[in-house]
Amino acid sequence: FELIGNFTFSEFLFSLGSTCFLNIFYSVTYGVFEKLRVRGPKPLMYWGTVGRHNQVYYLDDYECAKKYGRVWGLYELRRPMLAVMDPEMLKIILVKECFTHFTNRRNFRLNGDLYDAVNIAEDDQWRRIRNQVTPSFTSGRIKEMFNIMQHHSYKMVVGLQSKVDNSEVITMKDIFGPYSMDVMASCVFSVDLDSINEPSNPFITHASKLFRFPVPLFLFQGFFPFFLPLLKFLGVSLFPKSSTSFFRTVVEKIRAERNESSKTNVADILQYFINYQTKTLTKVMENQGLNDHEILSQVTMLIFAGYETSATTLTFLAYTLARNPEVMKHLQQEIDSTFPEKGPIRYESLIQMGYLSSVVDECLRLYPPAARLERMAKETVKIKGITIPKNMIVMVPVYALHRDPELWPNPEEFKPERFSKKNKQSINPYTYLPFGIGPRNCLGMRFALVMIKLALVKVLQNYSFLVCDETEIPLRMHPEGLMGPLQPIKLKLQKRSLNSADLDN
Numbered sequence: 001f002e003l004i005g006n007f008t009f010s011e012f013l014f015s016l017g018s019t020c021f022l023n024i025f026y027s028v029t030y031g032v033f034e035k036l037r038v039r040g041p042k043p044l045m046y047w048g049t050v051g052r053h054n055q056v057y058y059l060d061d062y063e064c065a066k067k068y069g070r071v072w073g074l075y076e077l078r079r080p081m082l083a084v085m086d087p088e089m090l091k092i093i094l095v096k097e098c099f100t101h102f103t104n105r106r107n108f109r110l111n112g113d114l115y116d117a118v119n120i121a122e123d124d125q126w127r128r129i130r131n132q133v134t135p136s137f138t139s140g141r142i143k144e145m146f147n148i149m150q151h152h153s154y155k156m157v158v159g160l161q162s163k164v165d166n167s168e169v170i171t172m173k174d175i176f177g178p179y180s181m182d183v184m185a186s187c188v189f190s191v192d193l194d195s196i197n198e199p200s201n202p203f204i205t206h207a208s209k210l211f212r213f214p215v216p217l218f219l220f221q222g223f224f225p226f227f228l229p230l231l232k233f234l235g236v237s238l239f240p241k242s243s244t245s246f247f248r249t250v251v252e253k254i255r256a257e258r259n260e261s262s263k264t265n266v267a268d269i270l271q272y273f274i275n276y277q278t279k280t281l282t283k284v285m286e287n288q289g290l291n292d293h294e295i296l297s298q299v300t301m302l303i304f305a306g307y308e309t310s311a312t313t314l315t316f317l318a319y320t321l322a323r324n325p326e327v328m329k330h331l332q333q334e335i336d337s338t339f340p341e342k343g344p345i346r347y348e349s350l351i352q353m354g355y356l357s358s359v360v361d362e363c364l365r366l367y368p369p370a371a372r373l374e375r376m377a378k379e380t381v382k383i384k385g386i387t388i389p390k391n392m393i394v395m396v397p398v399y400a401l402h403r404d405p406e407l408w409p410n411p412e413e414f415k416p417e418r419f420s421k422k423n424k425q426s427i428n429p430y431t432y433l434p435f436g437i438g439p440r441n442c443l444g445m446r447f448a449l450v451m452i453k454l455a456l457v458k459v460l461q462n463y464s465f466l467v468c469d470e471t472e473i474p475l476r477m478h479p480e481g482l483m484g485p486l487q488p489i490k491l492k493l494q495k496r497s498l499n500s501a502d503l504d505n
């Protein structure tokens with residue numbers, strides 16, 4: 001072959017061919033938003049727009065919102081994803097068109113045993129399962145479970161006593177994690193784990209693992225999506241098998257014990273599902289109940305959906321209150337006047353506490369554990385002039401939405417008054433989404449709020465949160481999974497000098 005410069009002709013053809021191929025690949029893969037006339041960060045080959053501005057995905061969203069406004073296009077590796085934080089569009093996507101075009105979240109189809117959990121199930125199956133799970137969280141049911149929550153909040157505060165007496169620096173997750181897990185396990189299947197006294201409990205280790213997607217697997221399926229059916233066939237799952245099997249074994253054992261002793265008067269969520277169960281698939285299709293496998297999946301999923309989110313929220317609450325002592329003082333005044341002399345916490349009074357509610361709402365604005373929501377377009381639709389093609393993921397950047405300066409003046413500041421009774425009325429519901437909104441919103445929202453408020457009131461009746469040398473300020477955030485700090489949040493607690501009774505309940 002003739003030499004062209006230092007190349008042989010075949011080498012020259014090969015590099016020309018490769019360059020053409022890569023150019024075509026790039027424009028086909030990464031030309032989607034250009035065609036739709038949607039702006040966004042420039043994608044890198046293979047990598048897409050992941051972490052273009054910040055390694056932490058929701059901080060990246062925040063930067064994009066500043067640069068591109070309320071709608072922009074992203075590529076998660078090769079997958080296009082439309083980010084929407086325009087309230088009018090959100091109303092259509094999350095509420096009006098939920099049952100028609102936007103019923104489901106993205107589904108990797110690598111869900112292992114949890115394929116029929118309510119957060120993963122799709123379309124008619126999701127609707128049927130959701131209808132079965134929802135009645136477990138009515139006000140009446142939550143009120144029934146309040147006694148259980150009280151029991152665990154009491155144990156949590158007693159557990160704190162020696163640590164405070166010894167002036168220990170306390171890792172907040174070590175207190176609120178076990179509390180959340182104990183409440184969830186007791187309410188879901190009546191097992192008193194006593195994690196507060198045994199923090200290395202396998203329930204906690206396994207539930208934590210369920211929230212951390214394995215990054216190598218995530219990257220592999222992103223780069224080579226055509227291998228997905230093979231991975232599914234091989235039983236590969238984004239949820240660690242050891243953890244799902246752990247929960248499966250526990251629930252199966254509890255069920256077997258109940259069958260043997262015909263104990264049907266237990267008032268937990270598992271028993272509620274069993275009581276409404278029908279045995280045959282045909283009846284299940286007639287919207288009569290959950291089958292055995294579905295019961296198992298819902299129980300496992302409720303434990304992990306409730307544990308990490310509630311524990312994280314309590315941890316951020318402790319941190320923000322320690323950093324805003326005047327707010328904490330105001331809240332303690334409300335607590336003391338609602339429950340004088342550290343008196344027992346009554347359900348009705350707790351849920352009516354205005355300032356407490358504002359503090360929790362404001363904390364969830366600054367630190368929403370689910371920093372993004374997702375829906376998948378079932379068909380091509382046009383919303384406010386923007387075409388959303390079939391199978392496109394619509395992502396709601398909740399963190400960025402909650403810190404939009406046009407919606408929230410001085411968004412970085414912790415100001416519970418934003419959510420006072422008067423101010424709350426002027427908040428557009430599509431701009432504040434810690435629990436999502438619409439038919440597919442958080443199923444455990446009211447349950448979570450009661451459990452969080454109770455724990456907070458119980459601790460603040462007796463102690464105040466204090467920042468110490470070990471408290472990281474400002475916080476660095478964890479780049480993966482649910483929103484959370486990179487390093488555990490550490491604080492000190494100070495005993496309140498009220499001349500009243502002891503920890504009593």
Ligand code: HEM
Nearest residue numbers: 118119305306309310370435436437440441442443444448
């Ligand atoms: C502070 C605590 C919590 C937060 C911030 C939170 C937040 C969320 C969010 C943002 C979603 C997605 C909503 C959407 O896509 O529109 C969700 C879904 C869900 N949450 Fe929660 N959650 C919390 C606690 C709980 C608890 C305690 C439970 C159960 C007892 C629970 C059960 C669920 C379930 C089952 C779903 C899936 C609903 C469906 O797909 O139909 N969550 N949650």
